[in-house]
Amino acid sequence: MSLFLDLVPVKEAVRVLQTCAPGLPAETVPLPEALGRILAAPVTAREDTPGFSRSVVDGYAVYAADTTGAGEAIPAMLAITGRIGMGEGDIPPLSRGECMYVPTGAILPPGADAVAMIEYSEEMGREVLVRRAVAPGENVTLRGDDFHAGEEVFEPGRYLSPRDLGVLGGIGYGTVPVIRQPKVGIISTGNELVPVEQVPGPGEIRDVNTYLCYGYVCERGGTPEIFGIVPDEREALEEAVRRAARSCDLVLISGGSSKGERDMCAAIIEEMGTVHIHGIALAPGKPTIIGTIGTTPVIGLPGHPASSYVVLIALVDELIGAMTSSAVHHRIRKATLTTNISSARGREDYVRVRLEGDDAVPLFGKSGLTNTLIYSTGLVRVPESREGLERGEEVEVILW
Amino acid sequence: MSLFLDLVPVKEAVRVLQTCAPGLPAETVPLPEALGRILAAPVTAREDTPGFSRSVVDGYAVYAADTTGAGEAIPAMLAITGRIGMGEGDIPPLSRGECMYVPTGAILPPGADAVAMIEYSEEMGREVLVRRAVAPGENVTLRGDDFHAGEEVFEPGRYLSPRDLGVLGGIGYGTVPVIRQPKVGIISTGNELVPVEQVPGPGEIRDVNTYLCYGYVCERGGTPEIFGIVPDEREALEEAVRRAARSCDLVLISGGSSKGERDMCAAIIEEMGTVHIHGIALAPGKPTIIGTIGTTPVIGLPGHPASSYVVLIALVDELIGAMTSSAVHHRIRKATLTTNISSARGREDYVRVRLEGDDAVPLFGKSGLTNTLIYSTGLVRVPESREGLERGEEVEVILW
Incomplete structure (x- = not known):
């Protein structure tokens, strides 16, 4: 057995991940539950929105031409023939020289093509003095201005935001087709691990990766299932991996992925399925394993929490993106590097x-x-083509 | 009744919001549920983490001094006296000239002060050839290197991320004190509104704001409660506002907040409590109402969804921040403005x-x-001291 892993470039690892990602099916959920989900099918407007021309101010619906030249000194004088209420629809037409009161959002009477704002108008008995001319279309939203019937409003693969929820409501989607959330099994391995409630003895540490992965999976829109701490014993680990692979869409195993004597993770995946990659030209994150058991991807993460998290960002994000048919959108912020970062050509580094x-x-x-995980704001990637980054360089920070 | 609102500067509105924000109590939740919550009390490390000196590589625990001068040509030769297993704690001390095998993460034997990597060592029977010298402390994490006993690890008011969850697990917090999530009542008013399932007739539109506010509240870590569409009828609206104010920590009412004939929201709040502000020097968002009923803040949002959302970002974020004792962190990205934006001095604009x-x-x-809500990436703020922003200026975009 070689002590060294055969390292695969990150680009190749991403390609393999995309190849072995099982596509998740669509499901239909009530609109409020669609928040934060990935849209599974295009959404089109079924009718014009708004379905009628509306006023965008409180004022008087008019023929714009009737206000030409109106001003403080010489207002236009129009006969008021009605007051339109919110939600009313059956409005008699307006004739030239007339106006009707319209509140913000109400329908315009047939014929009217503009609205004079109440602030620049004065009602005097049966007449209204308009003190400022309006142009055709002024203060009016036309039928279909927001969305036209048949228009594609959202493309599949879109992450649905609060604003999207509002618009989906506006165009009549009380239920929404979304990608099913991936169920992600989480296993932590290692004889040194004790549960969070326990005070570690000499040689022992508490399990960090279970909660790190749990939070990560939730943040990525998945449903985490915790399989707990499994000791470095072949049978116990085999049993946990088998159960997780059977019931989950993706399995994350942390620890047991390097080439040390006790690291049996790759052997177990190989026995039940296929190890596609063991060892990636990525730092930290080198001993990562990419495998499948049946159609379920099984990822062996490094035991070090900070390394594990880099692998989640650099690789597992790509896998989940492929599984949910959505693009990976890291939040990026540009900044100036304050010190040199050295790397090695041929290796992708995340600092x-x-x-x-x-x-x-x-x-x-x-x-x-683990303290750098909470004192840092994010990661800077050193591409494999570079031997380092220089102080003063502008870099893109992948925000946590 | 004046047709014009008395406009209060945004800064003053924020101050009023902070004054009338009811502080929410703390509660204790299991670690996994603490994700995305606001920490309610400082978290300190109860013991040194790690609790012992650990190897960060697979290799041989040594006295660094025993490897001085070692190299490919003349390796150091050390007697191997044991193999340390993961999680083992009761290790006999190492003597000079000796070494013990240690896997990554395992405890060092007493005396050892460095680890020679397995890649640069060779086991030959009862001896190990070390082909590269190590310095004291090399490849070793010392006791307390991560966190010292008594050290404050997290300050109250922190938004808990997946990485924080991992670290909380590592320092033994199986339960976490967090601020209770605000329960936020959502009311949409307007005779023109129909529910999402219904095809709007002439003069009618579907309710957008309920879902917009619902998504917003979820994204801000609150628990939304939908009170539905209420027509512009005094009694119906009074009844809905009373119920919402009684059962929620905060009430958002959209529509009915301007100075038109049908806008009775301010009058109802005034009757049951206090209207602190009606009208803010904010565009869009001018007709916003800030009131309280008992100790519950009641916010009247504009009916226009895009205006409503600006008010949520510019004002309600501040209110929820004050209620949850946490700072408002908008995600910002710098960009160059492509066209002039005109504004009015004394008014804060969000474009x-x-x-x-x-x-x-x-x-x-x-x-x-509403289409700009989904075609835009965020907002640019024009401060009240400026009459506009110029093409080519560097601006901060508040990302949605």
Whole structure:
């Protein structure tokens, strides 16, 4: 057995992940539950929205031509023939020289092509003095101005925001076709791990990765299932992996992925399925395993929490994107690097940085520490073609 | 009755919101449920983490001094006296000239101060050849390197991320004190509104704001309660507002907040409580009402969805921040404005923009349209001291 892993470039790993990602089916959910979900089919407007010409102010519906030249000194004088209420629809037509009161959002009477704002008008008995001319279309939303019947409003793959929910409501989607949320099994392995409630003895540490992965899966719109801490025993780990692969769409195993004596994760995946990649030219994150059991992707993450999290961002995001037919959108902020970062050509590095104003300050910490995860603002990627990044360079920070 | 509202500056409105924000109590939740919640009390490390000196690689625990001068040509030769397993704690001390195998993460034997990587060592029977010298502390995490006993790890008011969850697990917080989630009542008013399932007739439109507010409240970590569409009838609206104010921590009413004939929202709040502000020097968002009924803030939002959403970002975010004792963190991205934006001095404007690369392209649409909510990437604020922003200026985009 070689002590060294055969390292695969990140680009190749991403390609493999996309190939082995099982596409998740669509399901239909009530509109409120569509928040944060991925749209599974195009959404088109079924009718013109709005379905009629509306006033966007409180005022008087008019023929714009009747107000030509109106001003403070010489107002236009129009006969008021009615008051339109909100939600009313059956309005008699307006004739030249007439006006009707319309509140914001109400329908215009047939014929009217503009609205004079109440602030610049004065009602005097049966007449209204309009003190400011309006142009045709002024203060009016026309039928279909928002969306035309048949128009594609949303493309599939879209992450649905609160604003999208509002618009979906406006165009009549009380239920929405979305991609089913991936169910993600989480396994932590290691004889040194004790549960969060327990005080670790000498040689022991508490399980960090279960909660790190749990939070990550929730944030990515998945449904996490915790399989707990499994000791470094072949049978116990086999049993946990088998159960997780059977009931989940994706399995994340942290620990047990390097080439040390006790690292049996790759062997177990190989036995039940296929190891596509073991070892990636990625730092941190080198010992990552990409495998499948049946159609279920099984990812072996490094045991170090910070390394694990980099692999989630750099690789598992791509896998979940492919499974949910949606693009990976990292939040990016540009900043200026405050110190040199050295890397190795042929390896993709992710360095944790803290943003201080427009500066990105690299946090170099010993491998295996978790404090950089909470003191950092995000990651700076050093592409595999570079041997490092220089102080003063503008870099893109992938925000946590 | 004046047709014009007395406009209060945004800064003053924010101050009033902070004053009338009821502080929410703390509650204790299991660790996984703390994701996305606001920490209610400081979190300190109860013991040193890690609790012992650990290897960060697979290799051999050594006295660093024993490897001085070691290299490919002349390796250091050390007697191997044991193999440490993961999680083992009771390890006999190491003597000079000796080494023990340690896997990544395992405890070092007493005496050892460095680890020689397995990649640069060779086991030959009862001896190990170390082909690369190590310095004291090399490949070792010392006790307390991550967190020291008694150290404050998290401050109250922190929004808890997946990484925070992992670290909380690592330092033994199986339950976490967090601020109770605000329960937010949502009321849409207007005779023109029909529910999402219904095809609107002439003069009618579907309710957008209920879903917009619902999504917003969820995204801000609150629990939304939908009170539905209420017609512009005094008794019906009074009854809905009373019920919502009684059962919720905050009430959002959209529509019925301007000075038109049918806008009775302010009158109802005044009758049951206090209207602190009606009319804000904010565009869009001018007719906003800030009131309280008992200790419950009641916010009257404009009926136009896009205006409503600006008020949520510019004002309600501040209110929820104050209620949950946490700072408002808008996601910001710098960009270059592609066209002039005109404003009015003394008024704060929020313009929807679409990001195209590093350009911020303003989306000017008729008031009352919802499509800009989904075609835009965020908002650019024109401060009240400015009469506009110029093409080519660097602006901060508040990302949706």
